[in-house]
Amino acid sequence: MMDPAIDALTENGQPEIDSSRRTARCHEAAKTVVVTRGYARLYRWRWAAALLVVAMCGVVGWQSRGLTMDPSSHSFFEQSSESYAAYRAFIKQFGSDETIVVGVRMAGGLTPELGHWLRDVTKALRVLPHVEEVRSLATVTRLQRTWFGRLVERPLLPDSKNGAWTRRVLPRDPSPEEPLLLSGWRTTAIVLRVAQDLPDLDAQRALIAGVRRALALHQRSDVTYLVTGTVVEQDTLLGRMSQDRQRFIPLTVGVVILLLLLFHAKWLSVLYALAVMGGSLAVTQGVMAWRHVPLNVVTGLLAPIVLIIAVSLTVQISASFLHVPKDASNGARLATVYRTMFMPCLLASVTTLVAFLALLVSPVPAVREFGVFGALGAMSAWALAMAWIPVCLGLAGDLPSRVVPVFQAIGRVLADRTVRHRWLVVAAAIALMITGMVWARSVHPSTNLIQIFRPTDPFRVETEALQQDLEIVYPLELSITVPPETSMTSPQTWQFIERFQSAAAQLPIVARSFSLSDVLRYTEHVAKINRSQRRLTQILAQLPKRLGPTWSQLASPDAHHLRLTLYLRRWDSAEVVATIHQLRTIASTALSPGWRMEPTGHIGLLSQMSQRLVDDQVASVALAFGIILGLMWLAMRSLTYALIGIVPNLLPILWLFGLMA
Template sequence: MKAWVLHLAIARRKWVFWGLALLTAVMVAQLPRIQIDTDPENMLPADNQARIFHNQARETFAMHDAIVVGAVNNDGIYTPESLAALKSVSDFAATLDGVIVQDLMSLSAVDNITQEGPGTIRFEWMMKQVPETSEKAAQLRSNVERLPLLFNTLVSEDGKAAAIYVPIIDKNQSYAIARQLQAHIDSLSSTDQWHITGLPVAEDRFGYEMFVQMGISAPLASLMIFVLLFIFFRNVPFITAPMIVAMATVLITMGLLIGMGFTVHIMSSMIAIFLMPIAVVDSVHIMSEFADRYRPGMSVKEVIKEIVGHLFTPMLYTSVTSTVGFLSLMLTPIPPVQIFGAFVGFGIMLAFVITIVFIPAYLVSLNPATLDKMQQHLPDETQSKLAGAVRKLGKLAGSHAKLWLMGFMLIFAFSVWGISKIQINDNPVRWFKQDHQLRVADRVLNDHFAGTYDAFLVLQSTTAPNTAINRALETAASSMSSASANWLKSLKTLGLDQAISAIDDKLFEMTDSTDQAALEQLMMSLEQINRDSKVFTQPEVLEYMAGLQAHMQQSGLVGKSNSLTDVVKTVNRELRSGEQSDYQLPATANGVAQALLQYQSSHRPDDLWHFVTPDYQQSLLWLQLTSGDNQDMTAVVDLVDDYVATNPLPEGLRYDWAGKAYLNVVWQQAMVAGMLDSLISAFITVFIMMVILFRSLVYGTLAMLPLTITISLIYGLIGWIGKDYDMPIAVLSSLTLGLSVDFAIHFLERARDTYRNTGNLRTALQVMFEEPGRAISRNAIVIAMGFTPLLFAPLVPYITVGIFLASIMAVSALVTLIMLPALMTLLQRRV
């Protein structure tokens, strides 16, 4: 097969060049269709139960993503100047397209609730006009601090900060809306410090900066690789070939991804930067050996055939093993990670095919004078600094083999201990650097307020009233005339309140006393069912919710919680005396119902349905958290679980979670379990491939040792330095597996060939630290340096990938060049 491919590449060079150019052009034409997606919700499949419930809860309680705008004044926010600026920003926000005006929360857009007289409540705008004096501003502060729903949510407890919650229709508009808000703030003469934050802004802003980063990192990586290749080979036409391979691989892969309709997520945005260095690996092996072997006057075709002849198998296996490492990501339950793994795996095999076909065709097409010139300017590789360093490494590896083995065993033990210290955690806001304005805003506002991160605890009744309603209808129908009984069937399509109202109207028309009595009895039954079904008007249920809120508040894990109980207590206080002593729940369900009815007379009656459904079968607790870290959200979930275990829910109730902070926990847990499964399966698959490749269990095991040490060491260091195990770190496990074994394959395959020619293991190992060792070292340097542009990215996930990929390449190359010779020396009889 390889002979046929080589013949095609050399004999049909124009076909190869035009075919590659045409395929690249077609795929490049797909790039303008790119769609960016940074929503962490899409880390979960659409049919994931947690995601489904989250979206149901959002729809049921009309909850929307919100931008948080905060103003901070260390001298106090309750001044006419600061309050005027707040009102200006709030009024401006209400004019923006994409903002849900009726749900906007600010001091000028919410109600003050006071007692107008015994049993009478007055609702008026909290700040209809900006206070003109300090006294009026002080009165405003007093009014806010009397309302638990607003205190420490709209104004901080220390009185130094105020917030505006801007709910939006589409989270993908959040960055654009935030920029308009910032532009308006900049136009004010306010002396306050203004900050804009919120998960929607962070996610949408990341999408914008990710797009910019894609356009910067890949070209920089390409430039870095070009410079390194020039240093190695000193001939621009010669090194143009691997650059063409890398660029074509990246453009075709990204064009295919976009053309197939996939969105570019945080993971798939890294495909280009991943493929750019990896795609030149095989090319560098061929070019390196060609530069060492070719001499003026030689037949380029014969040299190419000889080089590709013995490199084809190891290059094929290294490409396949790398592909297996990435394809294993498709076993994870995270769609963006699956797409990333699939397309990087495809890109690696594409790079192999292009290399095998294009590089020979390109080299044969070069002018012999160009190749002769390369030889003239190319320094003697045997005398280069790299060659000297590789030889010294070979001498170190060949001496004290037992000591090296003990050292690697200690490193492995150290690594396992570090792995046990790894903490799983992620937070979209932490995707930005510490000094990024979003991180600063997040820090400042969460220091002042109860929290800008939301989680929702949803309580639901498990007892539906339908059974009781149908039974009551059947009982009434059995004692009524056929005409009236038929009329009752129409009630089954109505809601309970509508059915009771329809019966009340029907009673005025009836003349049959028997039917009338049955209908009156039915109405009484339905009214009782209606009262019983309104679970969240029962004082004992609301008391349980209040107890749970108090427990969460005391734990320190929750900055603040808001619920139906706060609404009822506030209204009940004003209905009675207006004094704090009456800030309590009514003793009866009728008292609760009266309080809720009064609340619906406010300027924002629909706010009630953010906390309870109209049938009072479901209720929501809005938790404000000062941290969006998974660890903190997990601690809150455990806290609630422990409380419910000790204090069982009222009979007929159950609970579940919604909110982005909770969804992040769900997909992180799914990712960790999925990554572990994919890593184990890929490890086993690669091991089987190694045994098949070398037709030896011993050589197969030797090939797996460098990657085992590399993976354990890299992840051990993550545990030791305290770096959180997040999405980029998790994905690197498969990359480590795929790339770490490449060097081992090349080393062992070339070592066996050399041994067959020399008949002496020691001599074979000495030869291995000449041209083969230099080729492996060049590849490690090219790939590692190819990822270094990521270190200058403004986004933390890219920096993380850059640091760890460079480390992976350095460690895996060193382990291969030290560990394998040491083990082969110890196992001479077996190898």
């Protein structure tokens, strides 16, 4: 039998190369030819390429002038979700939940003069554009039973400026609205219900300015104002976003310039980096403006991320060029650089692209936009770095450059110590990963938009102060649907509602509650009547006329759709979501079969979306990790090297979550 080794010999007696090695060499040769030829042509036409890059970035960047900002929370809502559909149905049924809340602190307590002043302020605020309703102590009434048994409705604040009325001469029984608007007779609230969808940001700012102007015209030395609410929150957030962008982008650029000068001591490297940074940011924001995608709380973070990605690519390519021997021309040196750096930079950019696109698993529009345009920024930075740096180096040539000696010495020491104690470094990395994983398990995912602002921010200070006094800043809305066949004049029907409201009001996070049931109990208490079907029929027939527009905010015309508002002690999305689960459990036992209870409103919907976002992040990270590991395995052709390369990416993530916990 012939020796198998002889079959493995070629005609010249040399052994054949293994097929996998042959494929790898062919792939490397093809890559070298493509990259070398491509950049040889780019270097040859460097003037035309420079003009083309500048023109393209200029045209796309010009579009960014139309980039707008969206401070509202609607970009966090999943448009196709059931919870958002319930929210839109709630708005359609009961009206807008957008508010401006004016807290009024009275140094000497409520007096007849201040009561008259409060009437004037309420009238001035009511005539402002886009204001649908104003509720204050000046609009609250109390029922009073006359000697003949009739119920008379009287205003809470007598229309007297210099009278000697005191709390004793007011009707005795407080209405259900008073605890929501008055605390200790020293703090009261004026609540403006604003149209749900204002025309634009200018209308929003004009409305807030009108409120502040009306308050300034009625300013008193013994009165302090606290202005908050969802509309003010959105406007304040927009202002802070604009300020942060104006400060953070120059700060990022300044730090990058300083570090480049320290490490490279060469202004040309700084200019190259600034060109790539500016171009990639212009492309990202220009496309956003072209697609009419506004900046929000999430996408507003794209600018510094894109800048850092751009400068990292620039530094890698420029540093590689400086380390190529200078005995060849710039064109030959560039060919050497890009033959060795093209694939590593491409792999780094593609993995960044995958990480951004993995965010598409989230249904939250703001997160999806962040992923799409973050991927666009990463790839535009790579394309500009690959095209712009050789053009710059080819045009400017090579000037003497050196690394600052102290950093060069530090780098040599770190490299030497790392190689010498490599097993100790590996053990420390593993220990840090395990510690981060253990700590990360105790991370408390929560969202509170108020905490986005600094503790000393005037808006946060005023909001927390008013919440401490009245506890009406964080309303959780509940929509209760009663089946059409259920009679609303039956006492048993209202027993179900009162039982559910009583159980909901006892939850730890709930400070107080308010619904049409409170108005019914108040009317029955003042009239001193027992609940019966005949009495309920009479009361429900009179209430729409007596309450006026307030009725439409509490119930539908037939009272089969009811609104129950729970005022929360604090806004913590994790606690709110847990409370929503508890409310569903209570509803399943307290309400009659066939009834439906749906938590909704601004805070309820945003809290549910925030918790959904946390859950989606786990899925997106797992997806990105799997795809990136596969790409590194394919590029390195070794699972071991791919796993080793993925560790430096996992370590900062786990350690960061550990520090957060």
